[in-house]
Amino acid sequence: MGLIVQKYGGTSVGDLVRIQEVAKRVAKTYDAGNQVVVVLSAMSGVTDHLIQMAEVLSDKPNKREMDVLLATGEQTTVALLAIALEKMGYKAQSFLGHQVRILTNNAAQSARILDVQADPIKDALADNAIVVVAGFQGVDGCGNITTLGRGGSDTSAVAVAAALGADSCEIYTDVDGVYTADPRVVSKARKLKCVTHDVMLEMSSLGAKVLQIRSVEFAAKHNVPVHVRSSFNEEEGTMIVCEDRDMERMLVAGVTFVKTDARITVTKVPDEPGVAAKVFSAVADAGISVDMIIQNTRASNMTDITFTVPKTDYKDALVIVEKTAKEIGAESVAGDANIAKVSVTGVGMKSHHGVAAKMFSTLAAKSINIMMISTSEIRISCVVEEKYAELACQILHTAFGLDAD
Amino acid sequence: MGLIVQKYGGTSVGDLVRIQEVAKRVAKTYDAGNQVVVVLSAMSGVTDHLIQMAEVLSDKPNKREMDVLLATGEQTTVALLAIALEKMGYKAQSFLGHQVRILTNNAAQSARILDVQADPIKDALADNAIVVVAGFQGVDGCGNITTLGRGGSDTSAVAVAAALGADSCEIYTDVDGVYTADPRVVSKARKLKCVTHDVMLEMSSLGAKVLQIRSVEFAAKHNVPVHVRSSFNEEEGTMIVCEDRDMERMLVAGVTFVKTDARITVTKVPDEPGVAAKVFSAVADAGISVDMIIQNTRASNMTDITFTVPKTDYKDALVIVEKTAKEIGAESVAGDANIAKVSVTGVGMKSHHGVAAKMFSTLAAKSINIMMISTSEIRISCVVEEKYAELACQILHTAFGLDAD
Numbered sequence: 105m106g107l108i109v110q111k112y113g114g115t116s117v118g119d120l121v122r123i124q125e126v127a128k129r130v131a132k133t134y135d136a137g138n139q140v141v142v143v144l145s146a147m148s149g150v151t152d153h154l155i156q157m158a159e160v161l162s163d164k165p166n167k168r169e170m171d172v173l174l175a176t177g178e179q180t181t182v183a184l185l186a187i188a189l190e191k192m193g194y195k196a197q198s199f200l201g202h203q204v205r206i207l208t209n210n211a212a213q214s215a216r217i218l219d220v221q222a223d224p225i226k227d228a229l230a231d232n233a234i235v236v237v238a239g240f241q242g243v244d245g246c247g248n249i250t251t252l253g254r255g256g257s258d259t260s261a262v263a264v265a266a267a268l269g270a271d272s273c274e275i276y277t278d279v280d281g282v283y284t285a286d287p288r289v290v291s292k293a294r295k296l297k298c299v300t301h302d303v304m305l306e307m308s309s310l311g312a313k314v315l316q317i318r319s320v321e322f323a324a325k326h327n328v329p330v331h332v333r334s335s336f337n338e339e340e341g342t343m344i345v346c347e348d349r350d351m352e353r354m355l356v357a358g359v360t361f362v363k364t365d366a367r368i369t370v371t372k373v374p375d376e377p378g379v380a381a382k383v384f385s386a387v388a389d390a391g392i393s394v395d396m397i398i399q400n401t402r403a404s405n406m407t408d409i410t411f412t413v414p415k416t417d418y419k420d421a422l423v424i425v426e427k428t429a430k431e432i433g434a435e436s437v438a439g440d441a442n443i444a445k446v447s448v449t450g451v452g453m454k455s456h457h458g459v460a461a462k463m464f465s466t467l468a469a470k471s472i473n474i475m476m477i478s479t480s481e482i483r484i485s486c487v488v489e490e491k492y493a494e495l496a497c498q499i500l501h502t503a504f505g506l507d508a509d
Numbered sequence: 510m511g512l513i514v515q516k517y518g519g520t521s522v523g524d525l526v527r528i529q530e531v532a533k534r535v536a537k538t539y540d541a542g543n544q545v546v547v548v549l550s551a552m553s554g555v556t557d558h559l560i561q562m563a564e565v566l567s568d569k570p571n572k573r574e575m576d577v578l579l580a581t582g583e584q585t586t587v588a589l590l591a592i593a594l595e596k597m598g599y600k601a602q603s604f605l606g607h608q609v610r611i612l613t614n615n616a617a618q619s620a621r622i623l624d625v626q627a628d629p630i631k632d633a634l635a636d637n638a639i640v641v642v643a644g645f646q647g648v649d650g651c652g653n654i655t656t657l658g659r660g661g662s663d664t665s666a667v668a669v670a671a672a673l674g675a676d677s678c679e680i681y682t683d684v685d686g687v688y689t690a691d692p693r694v695v696s697k698a699r700k701l702k703c704v705t706h707d708v709m710l711e712m713s714s715l716g717a718k719v720l721q722i723r724s725v726e727f728a729a730k731h732n733v734p735v736h737v738r739s740s741f742n743e744e745e746g747t748m749i750v751c752e753d754r755d756m757e758r759m760l761v762a763g764v765t766f767v768k769t770d771a772r773i774t775v776t777k778v779p780d781e782p783g784v785a786a787k788v789f790s791a792v793a794d795a796g797i798s799v800d801m802i803i804q805n806t807r808a809s810n811m812t813d814i815t816f817t818v819p820k821t822d823y824k825d826a827l828v829i830v831e832k833t834a835k836e837i838g839a840e841s842v843a844g845d846a847n848i849a850k851v852s853v854t855g856v857g858m859k860s861h862h863g864v865a866a867k868m869f870s871t872l873a874a875k876s877i878n879i880m881m882i883s884t885s886e887i888r889i890s891c892v893v894e895e896k897y898a899e900l901a902c903q904i905l906h907t908a909f910g911l912d913a914d
Contacts, residue, residue: 158588
């Protein structure tokens, strides 16, 4: 008994038969005495098809209009699910972003949720209806349709759950939970029963693609328990919770990697105040975000600065940095797009020493060179050659005792 | 120079190439110094596809949700046209029903427009944008998406034109105007240069499918000049105007027919006050609308009552009428679904006698029996056997001098 938000992804509503399956699962939850709010993505493939149509018309489609276009995907699925539920004898009502309403800023195609004004949903629930909300979409203060970016329906679901004070937010997807590593890379990867918001946040940022990062941020901020599970079976998935109460206290919860960054190194930078700032200001002014930064002090008042940028911005960044390097009198600029960032993440790391040492020695044992290191309380990331990403992931998974039996 | 509303139907925006063609035509009108508001239908076939999906899920899909579903069709085309216009270097902004906003009553799937609150459109026009409005859809007072029924985009266009005080409302379609008869039936049918709102209204009711009837009502009520023309060529179409100023004063503007009605006759009804009312009350209570009614007085205080109902309601109506006939002591009930209503319409009929006589004698000359007759100031309709509908249309077209040279 409670108020349950269930989110179904694109493959879960991929065709009419699957929509009927979703309807059955929703009905079962409702019949068990719960209030149910369903949040849906577009049918898988539909969003891509809409983007393709727009790209035939324009190489750079107007962003506001893209949002109007893309919002039709979720509008279609919510109506169809409501129709399927009504046919089964349930009262159901769909809500679009502007009907909920899910208020966002006006950043078309990557809008952020400012507020979920959920009174209309509450009214419908009080009226014993099953509520079906279009994910991914919102409305800005001027009434423009906005969308939340890829995976945005996860965030819609968590935001709606937070606004309603839901007892649980179930994210139904085509994988059956959060794994200690990508099972396609690490065959012995195990499904996690439980993970904290913090660890999930780090893992999402570092390559675990199960949930949109912002949905995890939202869940952490508003303390929403999230249950990631498969819509194709009845198994328990992974609970993402605020605190690791009775959960297995693993040192490391998961090993992840991303290949989306590139590395840039500026050598022999005069080691004077404000010089490094000039490099990063120039990059920031071009709208390019920098991830890891390392500065090594050399002898004779010179330093080397190394940092990573998204691969998609690599060439632009290189041009900017070469120009700035000349201005500040640095020796040279080198870059490398063939890198990967491998990370181990776990709340247990807070209270255990030796995780970093174990990570470095494990990589060293296979002669994998570490180019950059960055750490947080619950994470260690190493930049290695791209070709070693999968191998590094596998040996770390074994070294930290994560392999399934 | 002026404010022009252009409405493009489903075949005119049937694919991406055609949407680009529409964009060019719109741009041309804008470049000529006009403010342009475009109203669009869904791509041809899309609405039917959406209906089919819903019908897989339910034999009687929830009407509110159907409107949410169907509204995606126009939402898609307005975004795509705006994207195409932006690509061509024009500022363009799409508006959905709830953004305009087009306020309707809450009759899902056949909503009526109550008000067009067009300030956002005026603002966009003042900002030199080309405005692209989703036809067919509106929003009720509670924020529910509504649709206006088949052909509703015509009504959207005329309503928007009325609200903006537009100089002209151009309805682009796959035919190039209003004809004296359906050219598929009458090979010598001619395109009308001009027709009054009143005559167009009668012709639409009586089988001319060029415009949704309600759009003509709206145009007549708000005195909006409408220009029906083809989106596939540059030819002038048909002007639908308030008064027939200099237009060719034809006795009859057109010959039309419908095969959508069925006939029911109740014989030997006691000719007492209130008895006929019982029949029609019973039919009305079932939500069935009656069109033509004829009552013949027999000898000995008995009458026969004949009326027409939509073919789709024929069987239901027959059951109801048979029950009522017993209650009131009528002799029998007979019905006939194989009928057609053939009509001649023209504002010139107001001032000319002999139109009815000519119609009857023309039909008689071909031995076409007239079962029922109804007339208005500008129209005469005859019910005939369904199989004679086309023939009747052809010979009347010739008899009233409408054949093209």
